[in-house]
Amino acid sequence: xxxxxxxxxxxxxxxxxxxxxxxxxxxxxxxxxxxxxxxxxxxxxxxxxxxxxxxxxxxxxxxxxxxxxxxxxxxxxxxxxxxxxxxxxxxxxxxxxxxxxxxxxxxxxxxxxxxxxxxxxxxxxxxxxxxxxxxxxxxxxxxxxxxxxxxxxxxxxxxxxxxxxxxxxxxxxxxxxxxxxxxxxxxxxxxxxxxxxxxxxxxxxxxxxxxxxxxx
Amino acid sequence: xxxxxxxxxxxxxxxxxxxxxxxxxxxxxxxxxxxxxxxxxxxxxxxxxxxxxxxxxxxxxxxxxxxxxxxxxxxxxxxxxxxxxxxxxxxxxxxxxxxxxxxxxxxxxxxxxxxxxxxxxxxxxxxxxxxxxxxxxxxxxxxxxxxxxxxxxxxxxxxxxxxxxxxxxxxxxxxxxxxxxxxxxxxxxxxxxxxxxxxxxxxxxxxxxxxxxxxx
DNA sequence: TAGATTGTTAATCGATTAACAATC
DNA sequence: TAGATTGTTAATCGATTAACAATC
Numbered sequence: 029x030x031x032x033x034x035x036x037x038x039x040x041x042x043x044x045x046x047x048x049x050x051x052x053x054x055x056x057x058x059x060x061x062x063x064x065x066x067x068x069x070x071x072x073x074x075x076x077x078x079x080x081x082x083x084x085x086x087x088x089x090x091x092x093x094x095x096x097x098x099x100x101x102x103x104x105x106x107x108x109x110x111x112x113x114x115x116x117x118x119x120x121x122x123x124x125x126x127x128x129x130x131x132x133x134x135x136x137x138x139x140x141x142x143x144x145x146x147x148x149x150x151x152x153x154x155x156x157x158x159x160x161x162x163x164x165x166x167x168x169x170x171x172x173x174x175x176x177x178x179x180x181x182x183x184x185x186x187x188x189x190x191x192x193x194x195x196x197x198x199x200x201x202x203x204x205x206x207x208x209x210x211x212x213x214x215x216x217x218x219x220x221x222x223x224x225x226x227x228x229x230x231x232x233x234x235x236x237x238x239x240x241x242x243x244x
Numbered sequence: 245x246x247x248x249x250x251x252x253x254x255x256x257x258x259x260x261x262x263x264x265x266x267x268x269x270x271x272x273x274x275x276x277x278x279x280x281x282x283x284x285x286x287x288x289x290x291x292x293x294x295x296x297x298x299x300x301x302x303x304x305x306x307x308x309x310x311x312x313x314x315x316x317x318x319x320x321x322x323x324x325x326x327x328x329x330x331x332x333x334x335x336x337x338x339x340x341x342x343x344x345x346x347x348x349x350x351x352x353x354x355x356x357x358x359x360x361x362x363x364x365x366x367x368x369x370x371x372x373x374x375x376x377x378x379x380x381x382x383x384x385x386x387x388x389x390x391x392x393x394x395x396x397x398x399x400x401x402x403x404x405x406x407x408x409x410x411x412x413x414x415x416x417x418x419x420x421x422x423x424x425x426x427x428x429x430x431x432x433x434x435x436x437x438x439x440x441x442x443x444x445x446x447x448x449x450x451x452x453x454x455x456x457x458x459x460x
Numbered sequence: 461t462a463g464a465t466t467g468t469t470a471a472t473c474g475a476t477t478a479a480c481a482a483t484c
Numbered sequence: 485t486a487g488a489t490t491g492t493t494a495a496t497c498g499a500t501t502a503a504c505a506a507t508c
Binding site for chain 3: 092
Binding site: 040047048107108120121125136185202220221222225229236 | 255260262263321322326336342349350351352353391392415416418423436437438440444448
């Protein structure tokens, strides 16, 4: 039975299901039951079935799930088969790393242009992606209507750049700036807060300090 | 009343409190009440008080919280005042970006050495951090006992490298490889799964597709 | 058919919010 | 003192797990 509202907890688990199914698929496994998948992923079979039931009925009694099918269904739910444009704002070290390492196409995103203010970078190409001047942003957006912008600019420029992108019709911001962006609620912001992530690790290590192993 | 078990939900909110308090502190604000802080952060006052009460009593009736004190208390809870060593494994684009941009000292981590297999990088220095050969990892760990290792190696090397680090006594792994690491449960793994993060954004955009704004 | 496994409903568990006495 | 705000207890809400009839 399809649910109308999907909780954030469920949404955040979907990419992980997708990843496991993708791996099983590429290893040639054809079918899997919720209990086997659950054991492998370290979650309960109930949770998997409950999560999937939010979106439809993808399994078969007595059989389980066809991996290829389920993978495609989750991909569809996540929107990977619905290609959209993405741009990178800021081709510094982090933007550069994403341009070099990250497979945007796998997530269903088309990336052909990044933007930066550095004269040294403008006009160059990284991994097949052209670096344009920030002055061309308005023009590019008017022509290509990118759905998502990746924010890898310095902290100080984050809020202004975000506002500019929102005004240009961007629907989502993938925010690496460690700044809390104030934007219209119709625009989705996905934060990647490195500092927060490392601090939780710091916390867990501190709390479970093993006296024998406590070195600086 | 101090709690013995702290839920993950609470732990993940602490860095955000810390960040806000840090900013208020640097702007010279002296005190704040849970309701004002809550309004600013977009959470309930109840939640803030409930969260803090897991660790002690840091406020004062009729007054609220002293920002400098509370900031220091949360910093202490997170372990930022307890310096520990951290190493970076893999000085490729992403490792490089972290070396250049990320302030490890602010999280209480001392970073002096990164490791890589590339002959071109070994012996060089990035932002004051020396790049050593992976061959020197055992020796370095025996001498310096790093608490945390940042994993910015290629996917294929992830699991083996993790196992090697765990054997060398590392207590936590900050994992950027998008691989699920199988390690002893006494070692903490904090995953930064870029792909998962972007897919949740993809999902939210797909579901709330605004027909007027639906461009590729 | 018999065994396996689903989707779903019910039960449990935990997290968030509300309320309020205590008190600065 | 009176007003404000805490820490904590109680109430609510939501998410996870368990159970099971349906059925492949």
